[in-house]
Amino acid sequence: MKIKGGIGKSKLGFVTAFLISSRNKVEAPIRLYVDTGSSHTTISERDAERIGIDYPKLKRAPYPIKGIGGTVDGYLLSECMLVFRFSNCAHVEFLDNILVLRHNPKTKEEHLATWDIPSLLGCDILKNYSVRFTYKSVILEK
Numbered sequence: 316m317k318i319k320g321g322i323g324k325s326k327l328g329f330v331t332a333f334l335i336s337s338r339n340k341v342e343a344p345i346r347l348y349v350d351t352g353s354s355h356t357t358i359s360e361r362d363a364e365r366i367g368i369d370y371p372k373l374k375r376a377p378y379p380i381k382g383i384g385g386t387v388d389g390y391l392l393s394e395c396m397l398v399f400r401f402s403n404c405a406h407v408e409f410l411d412n413i414l415v416l417r418h419n420p421k422t423k424e425e426h427l428a429t430w431d432i433p434s435l436l437g438c439d440i441l442k443n444y445s446v447r448f449t450y451k452s453v454i455l456e457k
Contacts, residue, residue: 316401316404316406316456316457317401317402317454317455317456318330318399318401318406318444318454318455318456319401319452319453319454319455320349320452320453320454320455321451321452321453322450322451322452322453323346323348323433324348324433327348327349327433328348328349328448328452328453329346329347329348329349329433329436329453330346330347330349330399330436330453330455331344331345331346331347332344332345332347332397332398332399332436333345333397333398333400334358334366334395334396334397334398334413335395335396335397335398336392336393336394336395336396336413337394338393338394339368339369339372339373339392339393339394341366341367341368341392343365343366343367345358345362345366345434346362346433346434347397347433347434347435347436348433348434348435348436349435349436349441349446349453349455350435350436350437351438351441351446353382353435353436353437353438354437354438354439355413355414355437355438355439356397356410356413356414356434356435356436356437356439356440357380357389357413357414357415357416357434357435357437358392358413358414358415358416358434359416359432359433359434359435360415360416360417360418360429360430360432361430361431361432362433362434363415363416363417368392368415370390370415370417373390373391373392373393373415374390374391374393375388375389375390375391376388376389376390376391376414380414380416387416387417387418387419388416388417388418388419389414389415389416389417390414390415390416390417391412391413391414391415392412392413392414392415393411393412394411395409395410395411395412395413396408396409396410397410397440399455408440408443410439410440416432418432441455443457444456444457445457
């Protein structure tokens with residue numbers, strides 16, 4: 316089974332999935348950048364707003380979320396499915412939780428910078444695949 320994605324911003328590989336969290340009434344397509352350095356799959360604040368995630372209904376993550384951009388607030392979107400399409404078929408990955416990021420920018424410039432942070436497909440999913448990058452695509456293979 317091969318899930319093929321493209322190359323997007325800054326020449327980073329991405330895949331598209333359909334995100335479902337029945338408990339939180341979320342059903343939407345999402346572009347996830349393949350990040351072998353991320354422990355967890357994360358949804359950016361921009362994507363959270365676009366797909367209608369309601370932060371007050373989520374549990375706060377029990378630990379700080381740290382990355383290259385510093386520390387941000389994390390929330391848990393529970394009971395999730397990521398549905399990937401390939402070759403007229405679909406494959407589902409189940410996750411107990413996906414992290415949803417929330418920044419607290421102090422200036423307009425900080426807000427604009429955080430708005431460019433993408434959603435990430437992390438090692439909680441990637442550990443199940445071989446990951447291969449080409450000039451024009453990324454391929455996840457089981």
